[in-house]
Amino acid sequence: MKPTQTKPESAFSSAEHSSAISYVSRTDFDSNTLSAGASSFEAPATTPINNAHRGLSRRKFLLGLGAVTGAQTLLSPLLPSGMISSAFAQTNSPSTIIGKSAGLVVLNDRPINAETPAHMLDDKITSAENMFVRNNGIPPSEIDVNNWVLTIEGESAKQRKQYSLDDLKQKFTHHSYQLTLECGGNGRAEFSPGAKGNQWTTGAVACPKWTGVRLADVLKDVGIKDDAVYIGYYGKDTHISGDASKEAISRGVPIDKALEHENLIAWSMNDADIPIMNGHPLRLVIGGWPASTSGKWLERIVIRDQVHDGAKMAAPAYRVPCEPVAPGSKVAADDMCIIHAMPVKSLITFPKSGESHKQDEAFAVRGHAWAGDKAVSEVHISVDFGQTWQQAKIEKPVNRNAWQHWQSELNFPTKGYFEVWAKATDCDGISQPMILPGWNPKGYLNNACHRVAVQVV
Numbered sequence: 001m002k003p004t005q006t007k008p009e010s011a012f013s014s015a016e017h018s019s020a021i022s023y024v025s026r027t028d029f030d031s032n033t034l035s036a037g038a039s040s041f042e043a044p045a046t047t048p049i050n051n052a053h054r055g056l057s058r059r060k061f062l063l064g065l066g067a068v069t070g071a072q073t074l075l076s077p078l079l080p081s082g083m084i085s086s087a088f089a090q091t092n093s094p095s096t097i098i099g100k101s102a103g104l105v106v107l108n109d110r111p112i113n114a115e116t117p118a119h120m121l122d123d124k125i126t127s128a129e130n131m132f133v134r135n136n137g138i139p140p141s142e143i144d145v146n147n148w149v150l151t152i153e154g155e156s157a158k159q160r161k162q163y164s165l166d167d168l169k170q171k172f173t174h175h176s177y178q179l180t181l182e183c184g185g186n187g188r189a190e191f192s193p194g195a196k197g198n199q200w201t202t203g204a205v206a207c208p209k210w211t212g213v214r215l216a217d218v219l220k221d222v223g224i225k226d227d228a229v230y231i232g233y234y235g236k237d238t239h240i241s242g243d244a245s246k247e248a249i250s251r252g253v254p255i256d257k258a259l260e261h262e263n264l265i266a267w268s269m270n271d272a273d274i275p276i277m278n279g280h281p282l283r284l285v286i287g288g289w290p291a292s293t294s295g296k297w298l299e300r301i302v303i304r305d306q307v308h309d310g311a312k313m314a315a316p317a318y319r320v321p322c323e324p325v326a327p328g329s330k331v332a333a334d335d336m337c338i339i340h341a342m343p344v345k346s347l348i349t350f351p352k353s354g355e356s357h358k359q360d361e362a363f364a365v366r367g368h369a370w371a372g373d374k375a376v377s378e379v380h381i382s383v384d385f386g387q388t389w390q391q392a393k394i395e396k397p398v399n400r401n402a403w404q405h406w407q408s409e410l411n412f413p414t415k416g417y418f419e420v421w422a423k424a425t426d427c428d429g430i431s432q433p434m435i436l437p438g439w440n441p442k443g444y445l446n447n448a449c450h451r452v453a454v455q456v457v
C-alpha cells in the first residue's frame with residue numbers, strides 16, 4: 001500500500017522547502033553566478049551532440065538559467081568536438097537540496113537528480129552532503145522513524161515478518177562497510193546517439209560508510225524457501241504522477257547476490273542518520289551493482305520465486321542489449337538483459353579539471369577506482385592521450401565492494417595544454433576503454449576513462 005502525499009512535516013521544515021514537492025530552490029541560479037570566476041577551463045561546456053539529446057526537463061532548466069551558451073564557447077576552441085571530456089560538461093550551478101552541498105549539479109528538479117563534480121569526491125569516504133541524489137519519484141513527505149516498519153514477505157519467504165527499526169537494531173549484529181554506489185546511467189551524457197534520461201557526466205557515484213544489519217541475516221531470520229530466485233524492494237516514495245497505485249521504482253537482485261555479506265539494510269551513513277534524499281531512515285545498500293538495486297526509504301522486501309517484476313525491472317529499464325548492437329539500433333525487449341555488477345571504472349578527483357600548474361613543481365594526481373564485485377588491481381595515468389602510461393599507486397579496498405584510492409606524481413615534458421587520463425584494470429585484467437563502450441538504448445554502463453585538463457605554465 002502506498003502512502004498518500006501529504007504536506008511536508010518536520011523533516012522538510014526549512015523555509016526554502018515549503019512546497020510539498022519542491023526540495024530544490026532555484027533562486028540562486030542566475031547567469032552571474034555561472035559566469036563569475038569562470039576561467040576558460042572552468043566554463044561549462046557540452047558537446048553539440050549532448051545538447052541535442054538532453055532530456056526535455058534539463059533543456060528547460062538550462063533555458064531558465066539564461067546565459068549558459070556564452071560560457072560554453074570559451075572552452076570549445078581548445079578541444080576538437082567529440083573530444084570534450086565529460087568533466088567539462090558540469091556546470092557550477094548552486095543547488096539547495098536539503099542536506100546537500102551547494103556544489104552538486106542539479107540535472108532535474110522533479111524528480112530531484114543531482115550529481116557530484118569529480119573534485120568534490122576527493123575524500124576517501126564520501127561525505128553525506130556530497131553524495132549524489134537519484135530519485136525516480138517523489139520522496140516521502142512524512143518520515144515517522146518511531147513507527148517505521150520493514151516487512152519481509154513473498155512467495156519464497158517461509159513466513160511474513162515485520163521489524164521496527166529498534167527490532168533490527170536489537171536482534172541483529174551491526175556491521176559497517178564502505179560500499180560504492182554508482183547509478184547504472186552514470187556517464188550517459190557521452191552517448192551518441194544520445195540517450196534520454198538524466199544526463200549524468202561522472203558524478204553519480206559515491207562511497208560512504210554505511211552501518212546497519214546484513215540483508216542476509218534478516219532474510220535468514222524470516223526463512224528462505226529453496227525455490228527463492230530473487231529479492232525485490234519497495235520504498236515509501238511515490239510515483240512521479242502522484243498515482244498512489246504505482247511504484248516509483250521496485251528493483252532487486254538475484255538471491256545469491258542478496259546473501260553476500262556486504263549487503264546491508266542500513267540506517268546510518270558515516271555514523272549519522274542517512275540523509276533524507278539518500279533514503280532516511282532505512283535503505284538497502286548493494287555495493288558494486290547498479291545503485292538502482294539499493295532501495296531507499298525501505299519498507300518492504302519480497303523474496304521471490306521468479307525474477308522480481310517490480311517497476312523498472314522490465315526492459316528497457318536498467319537493461320542493456322544481451323548482444324552488442326550498432327549505435328542507434330532499436331532493440332526488442334526480449335533482447336535486453338538485466339545489468340548485474342558494474343564494470344571497472346575510475347575517477348580523477350584531484351586536480352580539479354581546468355587548473356593551471358607550474359611545470360617545475362611536482363604534480364600530484366589522485367582519485368578512486370572500483371570494479372563492481374571485483375577488486376581493482378592497477379591504475380595507469382597518461383598525459384599524452386594514451387600513447388604512454390605510468391602506473392599509479394593503488395590501495396587495497398577497506399572491504400569488498402568499496403572503491404580504492406590511487407595516487408601518482410606526474411611530470412610534464414613541456415608547458416602547454418595537457419589532459420590527464422586515468423585507466424583502471426580489474427583483477428581479471430579487464431581495463432576501462434578510452435571511449436564510450438557498447439552503445440545501448442538507455443545509456444548505461446559508460447565506463448570510459450575519465451580525463452581532466454591541465455594548463456602547464
Ligand SMILES: Nc1nc2c(c(=O)[nH]1)N[C@H]1C(S)=C(S)[C@@H](COP(=O)(O)O)O[C@H]1N2
Nearest residue numbers: 132133134135136183235278291292295296
Ligand atoms: N525507493 C527508491 N529507491 C531508490 C531510488 C528511488 O528513486 N526510490 N533510486 C535508485 C537509483 S536509480 C539510484 S542510482 C540510487 C541512488 O541513490 P542516492 O539517491 O542515495 O544517491 O537509489 C536507488 N534506490
Ligand SMILES: [Mo]
Nearest residue numbers: 134183184292
Ligand atoms: Mo540509478
